[in-house]
Amino acid sequence: xxxxxxxxxxxxxxxxxxxxxxxxxxVAIAGLVFVAISRSLDQGFxxxxxxxxxQRAETLAEGLGEAWARRQNWQxxxxxxxxxxxxxRRQLWPGDNLPPMSIEGDLGDPRDFVLHDESGLPVIGLPxxxxxxxxxxxxxxxxxxxxxxGTLGYRPPEQLMARMDRLFLAQQQxxxxxxxxxxxxxxxxxxxxxxxWMGRRARGMALATRRLTEGDYSIRLPERGRDELSSLSHDFxxxxxxxEASREARTRWVxxxxxxxxxxxxxxxxxIEAMQDGIRALDQDNLRSLSQEVGQLERLVADLRLLSxxxxxxxxxxxxxxxxxxxxxxxxxxxxxxxxxxxxxxEHDIQGPAWIRxxxxxxxxxxxxxxxxxxxxxxxPGRLKVSLRREADDWVLRWEDSAPGVPVNELxxxxxxxxxxxxxxxxxxxxxxxxxxxxxxxxRAHDTDMRPSxxxxxxxxxxxxxxxxPDHQQHEDDE
Numbered sequence: 001x002x003x004x005x006x007x008x009x010x011x012x013x014x015x016x017x018x019x020x021x022x023x024x025x026x027v028a029i030a031g032l033v034f035v036a037i038s039r040s041l042d043q044g045f046x047x048x049x050x051x052x053x054x055q056r057a058e059t060l061a062e063g064l065g066e067a068w069a070r071r072q073n074w075q076x077x078x079x080x081x082x083x084x085x086x087x088x089r090r091q092l093w094p095g096d097n098l099p100p101m102s103i104e105g106d107l108g109d110p111r112d113f114v115l116h117d118e119s120g121l122p123v124i125g126l127p128x129x130x131x132x133x134x135x136x137x138x139x140x141x142x143x144x145x146x147x148x149x150g151t152l153g154y155r156p157p158e159q160l161m162a163r164m165d166r167l168f169l170a171q172q173q174x175x176x177x178x179x180x181x182x183x184x185x186x187x188x189x190x191x192x193x194x195x196x197w198m199g200r201r202a203r204g205m206a207l208a209t210r211r212l213t214e215g216d217y218s219i220r221l222p223e224r225g226r227d228e229l230s231s232l233s234h235d236f237x238x239x240x241x242x243x244e245a246s247r248e249a250r251t252r253w254v255x256x257x258x259x260x261x262x263x264x265x266x267x268x269x270x271x272i273e274a275m276q277d278g279i280r281a282l283d284q285d286n287l288r289s290l291s292q293e294v295g296q297l298e299r300l301v302a303d304l305r306l307l308s309x310x311x312x313x314x315x316x317x318x319x320x321x322x323x324x325x326x327x328x329x330x331x332x333x334x335x336x337x338x339x340x341x342x343x344x345x346x347e348h349d350i351q352g353p354a355w356i357r358x359x360x361x362x363x364x365x366x367x368x369x370x371x372x373x374x375x376x377x378x379x380x381p382g383r384l385k386v387s388l389r390r391e392a393d394d395w396v397l398r399w400e401d402s403a404p405g406v407p408v409n410e411l412x413x414x415x416x417x418x419x420x421x422x423x424x425x426x427x428x429x430x431x432x433x434x435x436x437x438x439x440x441x442x443x444r445a446h447d448t449d450m451r452p453s454x455x456x457x458x459x460x461x462x463x464x465x466x467x468x469x470p471d472h473q474q475h476e477d478d479e
Contacts, residue, residue: 022191026183050156056092057140057154060113063091064152065144074123074150077115084124085110114153115142123150201229208236217244261300264293303434307441317359317445321469324395325352325388327360331367332386338371343380344401350388354395355469362442369439370462374401376435383457394465403458411452414460415440 067087068074077084088110114137115124142150204221211219217240221233271290274280309315329350336346374384382402389396406414415436436450443450448466455461 020191022187022194026187053154053156054138057113057138057152060088060091060154061140061142061152063087064115064142064150068142068149069144074115074117077123081124084115088113112155116151116153118149120151198229205232205236208240212240212243217241217247257304261297264296264300268293300434303438306438307434315441315445317362319357319359319446321355322358322360322363323353324356324358324363324397324466325350325354327358327363328367328386328388328397331364335367335371339375339384342375342378344374344378344382344384346384346386348386350386351390352388354388354390354466356395356446356466357469358446358466362445366439366442369435369442370399373435373439374399377401377404378459379403382459385457390468391465393468395468397462397464397466399462399464400455400457401459402455405454405458406452406460408454414452415450 064087077087113124114122117123136156137153138156140152140154141148142152208219208221219240220237223230223233223237268290271280271286271293275282275286280286306315329348329352332346332348339346378384378401384402385398385400387398387400440450443464446466448464451463453461453463
């Protein structure tokens, strides 16, 4: 089965997972909110009913006391149940604006009250179907002129709720059903939209990644928005650009190395064949020429080995406190005659002592490569100016030479391996093209980098910043 067929179901499962997660989370949140609100409403409603029912009972008890004061007995209520109903309605709902029957039946039903006389005998009792609720009644005294003339019993709100629950629960069930249906539809649409959106972007990233693994480094992802997926697309594009540049550099690197190796090998083969054919004599001069070509090959191989060690992080560097100014001045003094042979005048302004952590041998290699580059590309008569000054926490080295200069657009490529500004493969105009790459690797091993810029002398200026060693650490190894 192809990878493409295996790949698509993964994203349909992703969409399904998104759908289920969104739906479950939304339903769970709605359920929790519903339960919390229902409990709050139930508790608050019961408290409200308790206060309301107690207030009504007190109002009715007060009205009953006034009625007893006028008649001095309860016989009129025993004889006329309609009078009891009328009294309760008049006391609980004064005025002409009587409530709807549904509300009156729930909150002011005369059947919810019981009246006993001062001897405890029933005046108005519960209906036969509600006698089992008498033990749960609450009681208030009915007073008249400071004398208790009866007792009023009323039902607590919990019993009222039992009658009202059916209507309330039915309403809540209808509301909950509507909420769940609306939430399910909303979640369905949201999950479908999100799964389509994320699935489309993830599918595009997967296809681009597969093309990347197949070697198509030209693929790019659209960068829309500022979310994490856009950031991921940007990182993917940077990776693709890096891989594309690395492939081009590797191709160019292999081609350049083949050319650099082919040149001395062709010279060696030509000279050896000439000696074998008797065209050239087998003498010291011709052997010295062969030795020079072999030496060139050895230097090239040594340079390549150093660069490979640097790339692998295995470059051997033994850092220790040293005076950069003294070490640099010593090497420049040694090279002054060499520079003079190439028609170059040396100027240096070196401050010190300049303590850093460095490797004497690697720094000497660094100076040698910079000197070689200056001698190879600076026209005679010319100048080389070297300065070393303290700037904040760094020792800043500036290596400047005179004409010819380097075009500004070529400056970033100077440290590329086997790169020459003039674009020539003629090794007589310079070295192997690895000198500045090696110098960059040596500088990086000392926690610095080489930055090229135009020189005030008309040529090229290299700036290197070496981290200065704190005063209390300058001689720690000696201690």
